[in-house]
Amino acid sequence: MTGMSLGDASRHVTSENPVFELKMALVRGTEYRVFKNIPPHARALVHASREAHADGAAEYLVFRDERWTYDAFLNEINMLSAVLEEDLGVRKGGRIALATRNCPEMLILMMAIASLGAVTVFLNAWWTTEELDFALRDSDAKIVFADAERIKRLTPLAVDLKLVMIGLRDGEALTPLKYSTLRDSAGHARTSEVDIDTDDDFAIMYSSGTTGHPKGVVLTHRGAMNAVFTWLMQAAMAPLIDPPPPDAAEAPRPSVLIVTPLFHVTATHPMFLLSLPAGAKLTLMDKWDAHEAARIIDREGITRFMGVPTQSADLVAASRDLCLSLDTLDFLGSGGAKRPAAQVVELAQAFPQANIATGWGMTETNANGIGMAGADYLARPGSAGRLYPPLQDLKFLDDTGSEVSVGEIGELTVKSPCNMRCYLNNPEATAEVLSDGWLRTGDLGYIDDEGYVTIVDRKKNIIIRGGENIACLDVEGALHRHPAVAEACAFSVPHTRLGETVGAAVQMRAGSTLTVQEMQDYLSDHIARFKIPEHIWIQAAPLPRSATDKIDRRALRAICLSKLNDLEGSS
Incomplete structure (x- = not known):
């Protein structure tokens, strides 16, 4: 059976599947293609996804020896939402900071904060006190949930910045306010009824730029939701482009391993948020250990792994050391940095059952962007792939802002409803990169006549x-x-x-x-x-x-x- 082209598959899915039906929407004065029928915000997403997890009964979240069903996870979100609102006075638009290694509480808090229409401020867990000071002043976040190491770095700032610090896990021994105590005091779980507009702010994630301080990237609910359903649509298109054989076994339930930090968009968006409507099980690691990752993949039946290229290389070595085939893996992606071309073949040989994948995205695009997998990637290991349909547009610009021809190098520039709202407190930097919905990415590259994009350099230092x-x-x-x-x-x-x-x-x-x-x-x-x-x-x-x-x-x-x-x- 001959498969469809990417364009034909996109047109088929958007016309035949109501989930991916399109409409035009005016967002901050610019018209965009958007999904018409998806959840408008994160609170709606987490509740609408319950059906995809066996009506809440399926095991959803695994961390070390702790396990939650989807309903248990949802209950935790609803309890923390009540605590944030009733005990801590969090209101719509308020900014709450998270400073910790990966842990389940990050996911619970992220969704509880979003459920109130408040905004999660993600702080890089590797930052020094000096760097944390800048981000907290910039975001004006006063409530900070943190683990022990981050509390030690935050303590010198607490009085001056009037911080309310709440200990997470090993951090509970260092703060009067403790996550577990607050959680246990909730007494009840309830769904927030705060009105949330799809264009309200959802999160602030800090991204290095060409200035000395990181820039706060302001992301909206609409941007995040449309990115999530863009990736979900790629899964719906895949069997149309590459039809499976008639006797193919039913695919197992997706099972995702998160190994990259949750203060980065790669972990929060195409891993965590996508797992909700995709009905995927989620396993979380708090620090990278390739041998432990291999054992988790084997034990939990992980199907989807995404990490920086070094983690993929480490995983190959660990699987050999432990004599594990890791044959449940069907997707091995790369995020955060370009994978060396030589590694593509090595991974395909080590995990022949898996689609080796690559992609390009930015914090500023809610991680949406470009990608490819499998035979396409093996044939073009130096490329970043093709633009994910159906919401995005792309062009390459020269230094004067004029579009260059196919095959010529220019600055990659993208337009979609997934683009950030702005850089926090930085209208000059925002104006430099955003115009009429188009985001100048700072990456230099070119597109060929088949639509494959190659990134050749970074305009930014x-x-x-x-x-x-x-x-x-x-x-x-x-x-x-x-x-x-x-x-x-x-x-x-x-x-x-x-x-x-x-x-x-x-x-x-x-x-x-x-x-x-x-x-x-x-x-x-x-x-x-x-x-x-x-x-x-x-x-x-x-x-x-x-x-x-x-x-x-x-x-x-x-x-x-x-x-x-x-x-x-x-x-």
Whole structure:
């Protein structure tokens, strides 16, 4: 049986399946294609998805030795919603921060907060006190749920920022207010009746940009819901594009393993939120351990795994060490960073039953974007895939804002209802990237005549270390804090496992001396550990400059990498 084209499958599903019926909607002055019949907001999504989980009876959430049915999970959301409103005074539009490693309470709180029309502020669990201070001031979040390590970093800020800190798990020993006590005091569970508009704010997630501080990406309910149903529609289209054989066994219930941090959009959206309407079981890890992940996949029958490329490579090695086939896996995706082309074949050989997949998306797009899997990906391992239908539009622009031709390199620019509302408190940065619904992504690439997109470079000075976005100016700002530093420039250094790591060149002030270790120790108080340069080149001479008298980052990087290669070659 011959399969449909991507376009034909999209047209068939949107015309035949009422769930994916389209309409036009005016959003903040711009018209978009949107799904007509999907839940309008997160509270409606979590309740409407109960039927997909055996009317609430199916096992839904697994964390270590703890297990919840869907109804038990929904009950927890309703109880916490009541506690937030009645005991903590949370109201529509209020901002509540989460600062913790992955744990079930993050998911429960995220949905309880959303159920009240309030806004979850996701704080990066690796941030220092300094970085947490900026985000809390920027978001004006006063209530913070945190685990022990984050409470220690937040404590110096508590009085000045008037924080109400509520301990989660090991954090309960450090705070007067405890999650378990609040939960037990609820006494009852009830569904919130607060009126929520689909264009109300849903979450704030911080994303590194070209400025020294991270930018708060404001996401709406409409954006998140339309992204979720875009991915759900790809699953509905798949058998039309690649029809299964007539005697194919019924597919098992989807079972998802979350291994990336829930303060990133990859974990919250195409993993957690999608699991709700997809009827998928969810298993959560709080920290990456490849051998433990392999054992969980084997034990829980995991079908869907998505992580940064290094985690996929680690999983291959772990499965071999443990002699586990992991043959329940049918989807092995990559998010956060581009997978090396050589890894695509290796994964296909290690897990022949799985569709090896890749994708491109941003916090600013609610993770919606581009992707492909299986034979398409094996044939084009350097590509990011094709635009997910049916809501998005795409074009590539030159520096003047004019559209370039097929095959020519330009800045990837996308339009969809999934795009962010704005950067929080930053209208200038918002105006730089958003215009008439179009989002300029900062990624450079091209599209071929079959619609496949290849990303070739980043217009922004961003380093992607194992899926973590690191702004060069963020690192440089921390380096410049040291009184001995006259100039500093950060750049990416290739890394076989992480893809990229951070490098920096530093010019010292006259008469100053400093070792690499001393600089790294100093930085540990100012930026998160993953941002600290692994390689630092220290020199007395000025850093090279371009014709416009700016530091020539590209030339400097080439010089430093040449020195590194010479050093490694002689060792």
